[in-house]
Amino acid sequence: MFALAALSLTVLPFVSADTALDLAGIKAHFTQSKIVPDLFESFNPEAVLTVNFPGVGDITPGQTLTQAEAGGYPSIKVTAANSSVDLGSTFTVAMVDASYVGQDDDDVTRHWLMNGCTLSDGTISNSSATSITEYGGPAPPEGEPAHRYVIAVYQQPDSFSAPEGFNQANMGISTFDFEDYLTNSKLGALVGATYMTVQTGEATTSVEATSSVDSQTLSAASQTGSSSSGASATTGASGSSSSGAPDGASALTASSAAVALGFLGFLFA
Structure with missing residues (x-):
């Protein structure tokens, strides 16, 4: 029994490192x-959001989707950075169109806004929520570069109060000042966020250049910071801007699992 307990303690750090x-x-x-x-x-998320679209599956950060692929109602799984993170019990979910790279207008298009969401088995539940704006899929203007659609989850404390004009259900998709809404509603900390990109037709407008995610740099940082804890974890690995798959973490987890299975076989041989 002692050996099994020790083995569990050996494997668990790799699981939490995966989230980091x-x-x-x-x-x-x-x-x-x-x-x-x-x-x-x-941007300091306390958890990882895994967004799943019907017929598509789990998406990775920045994944390119068609309007049809992103048109179905998504589910959101929330995985806290570690066991010490208190995410709360009530949440607000929003999806906004942050336009294409280089656009930083105060007003963004609201495609989804729900207050009073809860967690059920780690997944956002809207069973008791108020849908201020029902989910509406992306619809970027034709000819523009790919738009960034951000899905974010916020803690909703007892002090939360929907601002005037946003306190009734079934408001249509419209532009609004997202930062102003966050401030005036007294929403809590950002739990987590992810995004996808959608484009209609060929772009006729140039877009500001972006850099790719350096997975080697992140992997090296993860080895340094994996022993530390806290919601502000900045360690980890990611693929290119369209993959988001933590290959380094997967390799570590697989290796740990192999060691664990081998050790169990030795114990019970």
Whole structure:
């Protein structure tokens, strides 16, 4: 029994490191895509969001989707950075169109806004939520570069109060000042966010250049910071701006699992 307990303690750090890798990856993607600072002045997620679209599956940060692929109602899984993170019990979910790279207007298009969401088995539930704006899929103007559609989850504390004009259900898709909404509603900390890109037709407008995510740099950082804890984890690995798959983490986890299975076989041989 003691040997089994020790084995569990050996494997668990690699599992939590996996989430740290994903957190570092999404932070790098948000900087690379210039969502920071176009939409967010800073970005310090406390959890990883896994968004799943019907017929598509889980998407990776910055994944390119068609309007049809992103048209279905998505599910959102929330994975905290570590066991010490208190995400709260009530949440606000939003999806906004941050336009294409280089656009930083205060007003963004609201495609989804739900208050009073909860977590059920780690997945966002809208069973008791108020849908201010029902989910509406991306519809970027034809001829523009790919638009960045950001899905974000915020803690909704008891002090939350929907601002005037946003306190009733079934408002249509429209532009609004997202930062102003966050401030005036007294929403809590950002839990997590991810994004996808959607484009209609060929772009006839040039777009500001972006850099790719350096997976080797992130991987090296993860080895240094994996022993530390906290919601502000900045360690991890990510693929290119369209993949988001933490290859380094997967390799570590697979290796740990192999060692664990081999050790179990030795114990019970």
